[in-house]
Every structure is written in C-alpha cells, then in structure tokens.
Amino acid sequence: MTDHLLDIAGLSVDRGAGDVLRDVRLGVREGELAVLLGPNGAGKTTLLEAVSGLVRPRTGVVRMSGKNVVGLSRTGRARLGIRHVEQGRTVFADLTVRENLAVVAPARWHTEVLELFPELEKRLHTRAGLLSGGEQQMLVLARALIGSESTRAMPPRLLLLDELSLGLAPVVVSRLLPVVRSLTARGITVLFVEQFATLAVPLADTVHVLDRGSLVFSGTPAELDENPGMLHEAYLAR
Ligand SMILES: Nc1ncnc2c1ncn2[C@@H]1O[C@H](COP(=O)(O)OP(=O)(O)OP(=O)(O)O)[C@@H](O)[C@H]1O
Secondary structure: OOOEEEEEEEEEEEOOOOEEEEEEEEEEEOOOEEEEEOOOOOOHHHHHHHHHOOOOOOEEEEEEOOEEOOOOOHHHHHHOOEEEEOOOOOOOOOOEHHHHHHHHOOHHHHHHHHOOOHHHHOOOOOEHHHOOHHHHHHHHHHHHHHOOOOOOOOOOOEEEEEOOOOOOOHHHHHHHHHHHHHHHOOOOEEEEEOOOHHHHHHHOOEEEEEEOOEEEEEEOHHHHHOOHHHHHHHHOOO
C-alpha cells in the first residue's frame, strides 16, 4: 500500500504514430500539489488525458485510491472525484458569471466555491466575456470545482489542470497560482501542467518532468534545483 491518491504504473499511450508515453510511473500523494513539466510534445496533456479517460492507454494501470480506473468511463472516473480542466477550456462569453456556474450546477451549490473567488462573487451579474483573462480562468476553475449533476462531487478529490494560464500575463498567473495552491488546504489533490515553470515550481510539493514520453525526474522543488541539467530540461522551450 502507498499513501498515493493517484498511482500510475507502466503507462504507455500510442496516439496512432507510436508511443507518446513510455512506461511512465508516477504517484501523487493525497493533498499535494504536483506540477508536471516538460518541453512541447513531451506528453503532458496525454498523461492527464489518460488519467481522466480521454485516451485509452496501450498498457499500464491508473489507480485512484487503489482502484484501477483504466476500464472506467469518464463519468465513472468523475464519480470517483477525478476532475479534468482541459487545455483551452473557456467560459460562455454571453452568459453572466452566475449563468456560467448555473450551466453546471444549481445555485445552492455555488456558495462554497465562490468563497474561494471573491473577484467572481462581486461580479455575478457581469457577462463573462467582460471579465479579465485571469478572472475568466477563475470562472473555469470555479465551474470545475462545483462539479455537475452527473458527478455530484464537490469538491473533487483529484483536480487535473492543463495550462490554465495559457495566454495570460505572468502578473495574472501569479494571482491565479496561489488560488490553485489554496485548494490543497481544502483537501483537493492537484496535478497540473503549467507553462510558467518558474512561478509554479516554488508553489509545488512535487515536480515531475517528462521528456519525449518518459518520466525523467520526480522530486521536490529543492531536489530539482540541485539538478541543473534537469532544470534545463524542465524549462526547455519555455
Ligand atoms: N489527438 C492526437 N492525435 C494524435 N497525436 C496526438 C494527439 N494529441 C497529441 N498527439 C501527439 O502526442 C505527443 C504528445 O503530445 P501532448 O499534447 O501530450 O504533449 P504536451 O507535452 O502536452 O505538449 P504541449 O506542451 O505542446 O501542450 C505529440 O507528439 C503530439 O503530436
């Protein structure tokens, strides 16, 4: 037994032109913030997709609380508390903040999550398209946290975030990432892919680095710092 909420072992994924993930072993402990780094095309998105059920592995196991979820549908995994915010996820620009939340769940479910986002609470009746880029991503995050009628799980147990900060200025990202960090204090385990490695690493408990489909480093931010070659790998093309 391990204290891992998420345990991946022997994971290989072929997206049609050979393996893009090769024999990956990675564990995420309950309540931790884990960041996944690596150059473009390394397989970061694919790894998150294999956990949430968007892609089917060629081989390997993905265990959530000890249960292998590989054979489960996306909804089945969501019911176990796996929530995936995919890359490029956006808001409904013509709907208000409140309406954007109501699309996923009734208003009585909104209260708890809005406590995390005072910016959104103040602008419930504003059209989402008028929010700043950072506020729009907070709304995306808020929707993911609320969950839906089909999953009925608030909060999620494991939140997978794929480049939430895409297109945002560093100053905005530096406001968004502490919000992500604060989720772990509420018992949510987070595995996230982040392009702003220099901002994300200091906030993380654990750093994983993928390179061309293979996991080449797992350790603490301090251990990453002690490894200049790996640091270069992790930050490559960033
Ligand atoms: N839908 C798809 N069909 C076929 N191949 C894909 C698909 N999505 C990704 N790939 C390939 O899988 C490999 C890994 O891509 P992936 O998007 O997982 O990497 P990444 O590390 O997230 O990259 P980035 O940082 O650019 O988002 C790449 O070679 C990519 O071309």
